[in-house]
Amino acid sequence: MSSASGPTDFPRPDLLPERLAEWISGEIVAGRFPPGERLVEHALSKRCNVSRVPLREALRIVAAQGLLILEPHRGAVVTPLSESELRELFDLRMAIEGFAAASAARQQPAAAFAALRRMNADLDELIQAEDYERYYALAAEFHDALVAAAQNGLLVETYNRVKIRFRRYQAVLANIPHLPPRSVAEHTRILAAMEAGDADGARALVEAHIRDLVDAYGQSDAGRRFFDQAS
Amino acid sequence: MSSASGPTDFPRPDLLPERLAEWISGEIVAGRFPPGERLVEHALSKRCNVSRVPLREALRIVAAQGLLILEPHRGAVVTPLSESELRELFDLRMAIEGFAAASAARQQPAAAFAALRRMNADLDELIQAEDYERYYALAAEFHDALVAAAQNGLLVETYNRVKIRFRRYQAVLANIPHLPPRSVAEHTRILAAMEAGDADGARALVEAHIRDLVDAYGQSDAGRRFFDQAS
DNA sequence: AATTTAATATTGTTAGACAATTAGTCAATT
DNA sequence: AATTGACTAATTGTCTAACAATATTAAATT
Structure with missing residues (x-):
């Protein structure tokens, strides 16, 4: 019943922001973080067993790739497709x-x-x-x-x-x-x-x-x- | 005596990592952070009156522009010219x-x-x-x-x-x-x-x-x- | 002088705290 | 009933302080 497209877990810490970014990037490309979705820091960091600091850096990396939009005080939103x-x-x-x-x-x-x-x-x-x-x-x-x-x-x-x-x-x-x-x-x-x-x-x-x-x-x-x- | 090319101070907090990144980027482009220079987090954060957290995010932004190279456990180095x-x-x-x-x-x-x-x-x-x-x-x-x-x-x-x-x-x-x-x-x-x-x-x-x-x-x-x- | 060892400095990460801002809730008013 | 408005909760943005892991530097030893 549970569909096969539920978000995957973050593989395992050797914790670098780069690894987090790769994973987030992959989830977005695969559509598991769909366009428009908000990525909430606390929830994501808990899921990945990391603190907010490296996660925020990861979000910066992914945003620089154009896959996320960081809006002030509103956080990270998956870039829409058009x-x-x-x-x-x-x-x-x-x-x-x-x-x-x-x-x-x-x-x-x-x-x-x-x-x-x-x-x-x-x-x-x-x-x-x-x-x-x-x-x-x-x-x-x-x-x-x-x-x-x-x-x-x-x-x-x-x-x-x-x-x-x-x-x-x-x-x-x-x-x-x-x-x-x-x-x-x-x-x-x-x-x-x-x-x-x-x-x-x-x-x-x-x-x-x-x-x-x-x-x-x-x-x-x-x-x-x-x-x-x-x- | 004292050359006119000493690094400028960070203008003023309305503290966003984006502002910091803009400033760092400007210092690099103007050559005031010369190629190969290491940017030490603690020193820079003190000079800009910010903590390491937003500074590190700023470094990520500048690194994504290609002006800095972030080497693991060695920090940010200004990209050399060639x-x-x-x-x-x-x-x-x-x-x-x-x-x-x-x-x-x-x-x-x-x-x-x-x-x-x-x-x-x-x-x-x-x-x-x-x-x-x-x-x-x-x-x-x-x-x-x-x-x-x-x-x-x-x-x-x-x-x-x-x-x-x-x-x-x-x-x-x-x-x-x-x-x-x-x-x-x-x-x-x-x-x-x-x-x-x-x-x-x-x-x-x-x-x-x-x-x-x-x-x-x-x-x-x-x-x-x-x-x-x-x- | 070269190599090894110890001391120091720096990065990477965590935790907890707080102000500022936004999102959500629910009653009061039109 | 819908809209407005105040209140509450949630979220972001930042800070401090701490610590382990790694690099750099200095000292000591061969």
């Missing part, structure tokens, strides 16, 4: 991943290109096997590796910030099984452009690739339902 | 401002374009008047407005994070008086491309514009000195 934020997140993915592809096309990092090729081959196999769960996990890694290929730590850091916020929408919208085959073909073209040193072409292809993701989300059932209720 | 970070910051500016220009070229926000044109005209006048101080202030606003023209709050937020870290290098490297006239001409071309709806052209021009800034920094005396000592 179609506009999702649009902006996709925009940022275009800016970051597009720039990364162009940058990599200029730098020609051989090892990174090889890794990307291998990943894309594995993605193709996962489609044949219809193993969509692992497909989406590896697809995320492919995009990570694309950003990493630009060899810019700050760009990676920025991308990670976007990713954390983006994952909340993935959790709500689930994945779209029709998309993968097309994605692999697009990855192939992106890689070809990068290896050919065509920075502008690679960027355009990456932006188009992400635009395809946007469309797929918008056309999926979950996506339409979410977008409708939000408006 | 040529590599500066390069990465310029890269991010290219990615963000370039994307913003392309995005604005597609959206055609009339008000934003008008504001940009006005600013650029004012910049031209400030050159004639050889008022470089105000020139650099307004030039920064021009770039802010360019990013804002993309109408994406997250992009602005991301840009602001880059700006905070970038300002530390501006404080060290000072400004380059030879650059401005060329910049105004480049702004004009960027605006023309945006208003013509030429997204790719606008982005290319913005990237080239920022690359010019990079070169100017590298060729300035202060820049060479900084880069030499760093390597």
